Amino acid sequence: MSEPSHDLAGLIGSRICHDLVSPIGAIGNGLELLSLAARPDGPEMALISESCASAQARIRFYRLAFGTGPGEQRIGVPEARALAEGYLHGGRLALDWATGSDLSRQELQLGYLALLCFESAMPLGGTVRMGRAEDRWRLDGTAPRLRADPVLWDGLATPQGPGCVTPASVQFALLALHANGAQRAIDVEITAERLCMRV
Numbered sequence: 584m585s586e587p588s589h590d591l592a593g594l595i596g597s598r599i600c601h602d603l604v605s606p607i608g609a610i611g612n613g614l615e616l617l618s619l620a621a622r623p624d625g626p627e628m629a630l631i632s633e634s635c636a637s638a639q640a641r642i643r644f645y646r647l648a649f650g651t652g653p654g655e656q657r658i659g660v661p662e663a664r665a666l667a668e669g670y671l672h673g674g675r676l677a678l679d680w681a682t683g684s685d686l687s688r689q690e691l692q693l694g695y696l697a698l699l700c701f702e703s704a705m706p707l708g709g710t711v712r713m714g715r716a717e718d719r720w721r722l723d724g725t726a727p728r729l730r731a732d733p734v735l736w737d738g739l740a741t742p743q744g745p746g747c748v749t750p751a752s753v754q755f756a757l758l759a760l761h762a763n764g765a766q767r768a769i770d771v772e773i774t775a776e777r778l779c780m781r782v
Contacts, residue, residue, distance in 0.1 A: 596649035603642050611635050633673075640669030647688065648695035649757070656688040663691055667698060667713070675708025676701075682715045693761055693782055694720045699754035700739075704731040704778055716781070719767070724778040731773050739769045758782070 614632050644666050647658075664680040671678055678698075686694070694713060701711050701724045709726025735755045738745025744759030745752070762769050762782050772779040 596645065596651070604639075604646070607635065607638050607642060611639060637673060640666075640672060644670035644695065648692060648699060648754070652688050657685045658688060658691050659685050667695065671702075674702075676705055677708075677710045679710060679712040681712055684715070689761075689765065690720075693758065693765065693767070694722075696754045696758040696761065697722050697780055697782055700735075700758060700780070701778060703752060703754070704729050704736075706730055720780070720782045722778075722780045722782075725776060726778075727776065729773065729776065729778055731778060736771055736773065739771060 614628070614635060617628070647666065660683060663682075663686060667678055667680065697720055698711060698713065701722060705711075705724060705726040707726060707728050709724055711722060711724045714721050714723075732752075734747070735745050735752055738755060739759050739762075741759065742763040744756040748756045759769065767782055770781040
């Protein structure tokens with residue numbers, strides 16, 4: 584994947600997320616108005632509300648993870664943590680956010696893409712600790728069982744990333760490209776129940 588196609592992918596991601604934020608937000612507002620109008624509550628309304636909140640959280644997270652924007656833009660700790668926790672809410676993965684300083688959009692994008700890689704390797708759940716050491720991300724994941732595809736994880740060591748990715752694993756290719764652009768190496772350690780990455 585060349586640099587122009589990488590930029591184009593980010594622009595496409597930003598456009599899709601931008602166009603979906605408004606209608607999903609409008610659905611959320613409509614549900615709030617229905618609740619204020621004392622319409623009957625029930626499992627159906629709860630399911631719709633929960634699904635809408637999940638969609639909103641995922642769109643906000645994806646906009647930063649896959650989109651493009653000013654690399655020097657700073658993201659505060661509360662917002663950065665809330666975006667990651669909102670994305671994972673309701674899933675099997677628990678997040679231990681261990682960084683206490685604001686981050687550039689470019690830096691946070693690296694962390695979010697790495698988190699998506701961890702999520703794919705921990706389908707049965709587990710805990711991921713996201714911290715910083717020497718201006719690099721350090722992610723540590725523990726799970727009862729890991730499914731780390733060696734083709735994807737070994738491919739992170741190359742500048743171009745894994746040679747063959749699917750829509751479900753595109754984060755591996757993007758992480759390698761962004762890390763290479765930032766002149767960062769990606770170091771990975773994998774055992775039966777533990778996964779560690781530095782980027």
